[in-house]
Amino acid sequence: MKPTIVAASRSQVECELREIHPLRLVEAAGRRIHCVxxxxxxxxxxxxxxxxxxxxxxxxxxxxxxxLAEAVGESRIRVDLPRVFDYSPCRVYLPASLDWLLQAMKQLPFGRKRLA
Structure with missing residues (x-):
């Protein structure tokens, strides 16, 4: 079973991991992975x-x-998202034509449950 997104905010995403089904991250230098x-x-x-x-x-x-982030058994992690997903800086740097992307991201199902 693939990693499952269980919660998301503008700055982090929380995933459930299982053995043999790693979460792949690329171009993620400096991001933090927190074990929940x-x-x-x-x-x-x-x-x-x-x-x-x-x-x-x-x-x-x-x-x-x-x-690669994988579970030993089952685990849950939080991964920092790139700053581009942080809404406040995006309003400054993204052209108005891309504002639709930010609005669409708010409508994604995993965005309804917020991290503390």
Missing amino acids: SGIAWITAYQHASDVFLRPGETYTVPNDGLV
Whole structure:
């Protein structure tokens, strides 16, 4: 079963992970992965050792290479979204013609449940 989005805000997305079905992140340098529950197994491009996160622990993605986040059993993680998804800076930098994209993102089903 693929990773499932269970909640989202303008700055983070929360996903449920299962074994053998990793979440793939690319071009994510500097984003943080927070373990909410279970154990998350993180593998990052050009890093010899993997990282195992327990609830409350955070990992910062070191580069823009491929990063895989997978569960040991089942786990739940939060991943920081790129700043472009943060609504307030977007109003300043995006042309009005792209404002429709921000409005459409608000209508996505996973956007209804907000993170604390």
